[in-house]
Amino acid sequence: MFKHLSSVYGNSLPEGVTLDAPNSLTLLTSGAAKGSITLKAAANAPPVEKQQIVVMANVSLNFVMKATYASRPVLVSVVKAD
Numbered sequence: 001m002f003k004h005l006s007s008v009y010g011n012s013l014p015e016g017v018t019l020d021a022p023n024s025l026t027l028l029t030s031g032a033a034k035g036s037i038t039l040k041a042a043a044n045a046p047p048v049e050k051q052q053i054v055v056m057a058n059v060s061l062n063f064v065m066k067a068t069y070a071s072r073p074v075l076v077s078v079v080k081a082d
Helices: none
Strands: 002-004 007-011 018-020 039-041 048-053 054-059 065-072 072-076
Touching: none
Parallel strands: none
Antiparallel strands: 002 007, 018 039, 048 072, 054 065
16 A cells, blocks of 8 residues: 555555554564565455555655655455355
């Protein structure tokens, strides 16, 4: 999700898929080099195969300025459980 403060400006996740915030480490502070992202699909999420998303980082340079970086494409699929 491309988000600033409380506003979402873009969301490339498949329909019904959200970030599982309690099981993710998305805020890295000084000295941290690794985080994790856990996605969660709702029970009624429609199936999708290999939807492209990217992982984005907004890096604070100072109080006003941020630099935004994005990963190479990541493929996300949603399959129905049997």
